[in-house]
Amino acid sequence: MTTRPASPLRLIADIGGTNARFALSAKLDTFTDVRVLACAEFPTITDAVRHYLRMTGEPAISDVVIAIATPLLGDEVRMTNHHWTFSIERTRLDLELRTLLVINDFSALAMSLPFLPVADLRRLDRHQETRVGVKAVVGPGTGLGVAGLVPTSRGWQPVATEGGHVTLAPASPLELEILRVLWKKYAHVSAERVVSGTGIPLLYHALCEIKGVQAVAGIADAAGVVALADAGAGSPANETLTVFSRLLGGVAGNVALTFGSTGGLYIGGGVVGKLGRHFDIDAFRERFLSKGRFAAYLEAIPNYLILDGHPAFIGAARQLAQHLAEQAGPPA
Numbered sequence: 001m002t003t004r005p006a007s008p009l010r011l012i013a014d015i016g017g018t019n020a021r022f023a024l025s026a027k028l029d030t031f032t033d034v035r036v037l038a039c040a041e042f043p044t045i046t047d048a049v050r051h052y053l054r055m056t057g058e059p060a061i062s063d064v065v066i067a068i069a070t071p072l073l074g075d076e077v078r079m080t081n082h083h084w085t086f087s088i089e090r091t092r093l094d095l096e097l098r099t100l101l102v103i104n105d106f107s108a109l110a111m112s113l114p115f116l117p118v119a120d121l122r123r124l125d126r127h128q129e130t131r132v133g134v135k136a137v138v139g140p141g142t143g144l145g146v147a148g149l150v151p152t153s154r155g156w157q158p159v160a161t162e163g164g165h166v167t168l169a170p171a172s173p174l175e176l177e178i179l180r181v182l183w184k185k186y187a188h189v190s191a192e193r194v195v196s197g198t199g200i201p202l203l204y205h206a207l208c209e210i211k212g213v214q215a216v217a218g219i220a221d222a223a224g225v226v227a228l229a230d231a232g233a234g235s236p237a238n239e240t241l242t243v244f245s246r247l248l249g250g251v252a253g254n255v256a257l258t259f260g261s262t263g264g265l266y267i268g269g270g271v272v273g274k275l276g277r278h279f280d281i282d283a284f285r286e287r288f289l290s291k292g293r294f295a296a297y298l299e300a301i302p303n304y305l306i307l308d309g310h311p312a313f314i315g316a317a318r319q320l321a322q323h324l325a326e327q328a329g330p331p332a
Contacts, residue, residue: 010320011064013049014105014312015039016270017081017142018197021310022052024059025317029115034310045084046094062098065320067108067312069143071162077102081142081198101323103316104160106147109268109306110137111158111315113149120308124267124281127302133262137306138163138252139269140199144192148259155322158315163255164192171250171290174210174243181206191251195244197222197271204228204240211236222271229278238278245280248272249287256301257294264302272305 012031014021020039023031033056042048045066053059070079078085092100113135135149146163149156168191170176182189182202194203200222208215213236216228228237248267256265265288272279288303289295 009059009061010317011049011053011061012313012316012320013064013066013068014108014310014316015045015048015066015068015079016105017069017079020045020048020052021313022049023310023313024056024061025313028317028321029314031310031313031317034313039082039084045086046091049095063101063320063324064095064097064099065101065103065108065316065323067103067105067316069105069141069145072102072104072160099320099324099327101320103319104147105312106137106139106145106268107158107160108312108315108319109139109145110135110147110149110160111156111318112311112313113137113264113266113315114156115314115318116306116308116311120306120311121266122305122307124285124303124305125299127300129302131263131300131302133264134259135263135266136255136259136261137266137268138248138255139267140196140248140271141269142197144190144196144199144251145269146255148261149263151263158319159259163258164196165190166254167191168194168247169250171287175247177210178203178206178243181209191247195247195251200225200240200244200271203244204237207236207240207243222274226275226278241275241278242280242283244275246283246287249284250290252284252303253288253291253298256288256298257291262301264304266304266306268306268311273307 008026010025012023012025020037023034025031035052037048075088088102137147139145144164146161148159168189170179179189193199201219204225205215225237225240229241252265289298291298
């Protein structure tokens, strides 16, 4: 099978546990033909890519970058929150590509941070200055992504992590009770188990159990909890989203301390933006700062909510461009 000749048009993919997002790019930070496909509708990642290419008229593509929600430890890729498993090299050959770069999805999101337009960011703290330094991003989606971005003499260097799988630590009697409920079902309760789209309904049902309230039947996703919260203040659903905001603040504070992210702590992922007014910024900030002697250190770290729907495209495209430049070597 032959590899297609080089083309200026590149395919950019951002694949999470639920959705696969695709776009075409002819130059940095410019994307066309954006499509969002449900991962569950395709047996393999190759099927999803081919379907997207058919949707967009079978464009000539030789270079592809896939930002995917899973740790990358070699040629074999196994998604954490979906069943897709594939060989990078085999997939490259099957799709007749010159280049297939596979990176962690939050590595791509981190790489986008310095290049996001101001209009795509919402400031969550009361400061207005912009600071230079390490940046970090935390993102509740299907799971919980965590990554950093370090300034170097050669530009920005993303740092992929699996920080979403750290052990969740309670910081109040109520949170300890929530953990006691979840420990009945899970031997290890990670941050991702609760601080994610799939975790919000778990949190709701745990709170109902603690309070001796009958949970509403059929609540199995974050959208269902938000709908209940919209229906009336003071319900367990409203408290669920406040507790979620507080727990996210605690995780974000831990990440900011771990990376020393004086350049900013960013909130990405698909969940927080969909919570709307139910994302409790005050609860988030209170827990973000609640680190004892290091409250003042965290107070100086800007907090941003990423508003743009596809920021990982920006970071993934830039990592692909950098990879291709390194492969080409210095000019003769």
